[in-house]
Amino acid sequence: MSALGRLGQLVTTLFVASVLIFVAMQVLPGDPAEVLLGMNADPAAIAALRTEMGLDRPLVVQFTSWLGGVLTGDFGVSATYEVPVSSLIVERAVVSVPLALLAVTISIGLALPVGIFAAVRRGRGADRAAMGAALIGLSVPNMWLGLMLIYVFAVLLGVSPAGGFPGWEVGIGRAFGALWMPAVALALPQAAILTRIVRTSVVEAMDEDYVALARAKGRSVAGAVIRHALPNAWAPILTIIGLQFGFLVSGAVVIETVFSLPGIGRLLFQAVSQRDLMVVAGVVFVLVAAVVVINSLCDLLAAWLNPRQRADLGGGS
Template identity: 70%
Template sequence: MRVLTRLAQLAATLFVASLIVFMAMSVLPGDAGLLRLGMNAEPAAVAALRAEMGLDDPLPLRFVAWLGGILTGDFGTSGTYDVSVLGLLAERARVSVPLAVYALVLSVALALPAGIYAAVRRGRFADRAVRGVAEIGLSVPAVWLGLLFIYVFAVYLRWAPAGGFPGWDAGPARALGALTLPAVALAIPQAAILARIVRTALTEAMDEDFVALARAKGRSTAGAVIHHALPNAWAPILTVVGMQFGFLVAGAIVIETVFNLPGLGRLLFQAVAQRDIVLVQGITLVVVATVVIVNALCDVVAVASNPRLRRGP
C-alpha cells in the first residue's frame, strides 16, 4: 500500500510539474511564429505557421495534445533544428548525464569522508578546518572555477583540453578527459554543501542513545559513527544527493557554455534564445522529471537502509 501511495504521489507530482512547465512556456513574451520566420515575414505566412504549430488553439486543448504526445513518446519537432525533440534530447543527454554523474561521484567522494571526519572530530581543529574549507567552497561559483581551471590546467600547464567534446566514439578515456575539468568545477560547490549536511546529520545521530550504547559496549568513535550513526543519517544525506543530481543536470548551462560542451544545458540556452517553445518544454520537463524521479528513488533507498523508517510510525 505504501508503494502504491508513493507511486500515486509521484504521478501527481509529474502531472503538476508538466502543467507548470506548459503554462510557463505559454506566457513567454513574443510570437514564436514571427521569431521562426523573421521580423519581415508576411502576416499570412506567420498565421499559417501559428495554425500549423497549434498556437491558435485554446490553452487547455494545447496542453492535452502536448501531454498526450509526451505520454506516447512524441515530444514534438524542434522548430530550430527541424528534428524530433526526443532524438535531440537523447543525443545531448549523452553529454549532460555522464557529466552530472561524474560530478556527483566526485562530490560524494569529497564530501562523505570530509563530513564523517568532521563529525568524529566535532569541536576540534579538524572539524573547524573542514567547515572553513566548506565555507570557501560554497562561496566560489562553479563558472569562476571553470574559467580558473581552463587557465591553469589547459592554457598554462596544458594537461587537459580547454573545451569541446570529442564524442564517446573517440574512446572513454578522451571523453572523460574532456568532462573532467567541468565535472570538478561543478562538484566542488556541491561537495561543500554535502559535507555540511553529512556532518550535521551525523552529529545529530551521534547524540542518540543507540550510539552511546554502542560506545558503552566498546565501539570506537569511528566505528560507532560508521556502523550505527551513518545508517540512521542516510535519509537527509540521500535527499540532498538526489537534489544535487537534478541541479547538476539543470545547472550545467553556464559550465557547458564555458567548456563548449554539446549538452542539454547549452541546448536549453540556445532554445530559449531562439524561442523554440517545443524544445524548451521538452528539456524543462525532462529535467524536472529527472529531479522528481531521482528524489523518489533516494527516498526509497533511505527507507530501505534505515530500519526505523521501514517500520514506520
C-alpha cells in the same frame, strides 16, 4: 507513506509540472513564428507557420495534444533543427548524463570522508578547517570555478582541453578527459553543502545512546561511526543528494555553455535564445521528471535504510 502513495504523489507532481511548463510557454513574450521568420516576414507566412506549429488551436487542445505526446515520448518537432525533440534530447543526454553522474560521484566521494572526519574531530582544529573549506566551496560560483579550471589546466598547464566534447567513439579516456573539469566545477559547491550535512547528521547520530553503548563495549570511534552512527544518519544525507540533482540541472546550463559541451543544458540555453518552444518544453519536462524521480528514489532508499520507516513502505501512512 506507502510505496503506492509515493507513486501517486510522483504522478501528480509530474502532471502539475506539465501544466506549469505549458502555461509558462504561453506567457513568454513574443510570437514564436514571428521570431523564427523575422520581424519583417510576410504576415501570410507567419500565419502559415503558426498553423503548421499548431499555435492557432485552442489552448486546451494544444495542451492535450502536447501531454499526449509526452506520455508516448513524442515532444514534437523542433522548429529550429527540424528534427524530433526526443531525438535531440537523447543525442545530448549521452553527454549530460555521464557529466551529472561524474559530478555526483565526485561530490559524494569528497563529502562523505570529509564530513565524517569533521564529525569525529568535532570542536577541534581539523573540524573548523574542514567546515571553513566547505564554506569557501559553498561561496564559489561554479561558473567562476569553471573558468579558473580552464585557465589553470588548459591555458597554463595544457593538460586538458579548454572545452568541447570529442565523442565517445574516440575512447572513454578522451571523453572523460573532456568532462572532468566541468564535473569538478559542478561538484565542488555541492560537495561543500553535502559535507556540512554529513557532519551534522553524523554528529547527531553519535550523540545517541546506541553509539555510547557501542563505545562502552570497546568499539573504536571509527567502528562506532561506521557500524552505528552512519547507517542512522543516511536519511538526511540521501535527501540532500536527491535535491542536489536539481542544482546540477540548473548548474549544467551554465557549465555546459562555459565548456562548450553539447549537452542538454546547452540545448535548453540555445532553445530559449531561438524561441524554440517545443524544445524548451520537452527539455524542461525531462529535467523536471528526472529530478522528481531521483528525489523519490532517494526518499524511498532513505526510508528503507531507516528500520522505523521501512514498514511504512508496504502500506499505511
